[in-house]
Amino acid sequence: MSTPEPNTEDHGKPTYPLTGRNRVKRRHDRGFYDHETVHRILDASMMCHVSYVIDGQPYCTPTFFWREGSRLYWHGSSASRMLKNQTAHQRVCLTVAFLDSLVLARCGFNHSADYRAVMAFGNAYLVTDADEKERAGIAMVDRFFPDRTAGLRATTAQEMKATSFIAMEIEDASAKIRAKGVADDDEDYALPIYAERIPVKTVLGAPEPCPRLLPGVERPATLQAYRDGRLFEDALTEAYALQYPNG
């Protein structure tokens, strides 16, 4: 991927505010704060890690999530623990990370990786508004598989009651990107030591139809973004653009 221009100042692009918690402290040349860079990384992922605190103990839960504007939603699988006994909001950090390559340098110190990561900070709340919850119940499927909900067996009131959604308005966020492969100390290039970059990619396998499909039930064309061998993040980015054409 091409590395965007560092954007620690306002270049006219919408940008998340710089605060003490999102400022990239180490390797600050790798930090980006503009909406475009942050959102592009978020929208290429299905899974995030959500951190929250209970009685001083941090928890880090992997879960699915999606974005609407500057708001992030996730499924309340951890809601029972995370928001239990919380009448107020809960401070969280939601992180997405892609490992793009392993970087084997000529010394141990310069072994590294190319990666893209976003940390987003805010206060999480349980979605209780009936309309917002209904929209979230559709988006949790259709954001990944556009228009799929319309063809499914309808969600029952009981199922909806058993489902929790959590949302968080992004207050500040940062992206951190490294995309340069091997970067050794100048004098080390003269050494007869092998160095390389090993790409890492997450791809889809061949879809496996449910063995109990009724005769004649075909795979919908709307799932064509998900095909054997494709980069998972490309399928997710395409699905996002279909479902949220205004970004």
Add this chain to the structure above:
Amino acid sequence: MSTPEPNTEDHGKPTYPLTGRNRVKRRHDRGFYDHETVHRILDASMMCHVSYVIDGQPYCTPTFFWREGSRLYWHGSSASRMLKNQTAHQRVCLTVAFLDSLVLARCGFNHSADYRAVMAFGNAYLVTDADEKERAGIAMVDRFFPDRTAGLRATTAQEMKATSFIAMEIEDASAKIRAKGVADDDEDYALPIYAERIPVKTVLGAPEPCPRLLPGVERPATLQAYRDGRLFEDALTEAYALQYPNG
């Protein structure tokens, strides 16, 4: 993968203790606590997400890590923020997650995923013992690329000083595994709705030698675990077994 037998009781296998924080509360049939299951998931991954708390604010940092027995190590890239001003230990949660497949069911509520995840809890500390730090400086490379350090330009005292390692003894941990594909409500199988499982896998690309290699410098045989198209986790598991033959 085959799903191991749930192990909430003692079946003679070494097992992490069950506590309030690691007990899998939701879908407890998916929870495992034995060392073997927990370690197998940890050792198949290079990246983890570490959560820690500063002034009540949780942070979730993606980083590389490795295991020695029941101790986890990671690189101190976030040490400046994480352990700054901490004379005592710091409570952390270290999480590893694999997304194995997307599960598209016949209703929204049963959309799911096959996955493997581990949450490990403990107190993190800065590695200050000189011997332990030197071993960590080797392991941070050789755990992933067996025997590589011996062929590299030696680490300088200045580099070692600039490097921080953080360690954590696992106090309790849990693995959570789902590996069953589509699982619909019994009556929904009679509906003419398409359902499928889409495998997701993370693979290595073709290694890209550094363009500035000296003539005649060949790829070492010790890197053969890392080859084009291989599952990343298989390469990591193989490297782990080579570097830590006693588990």
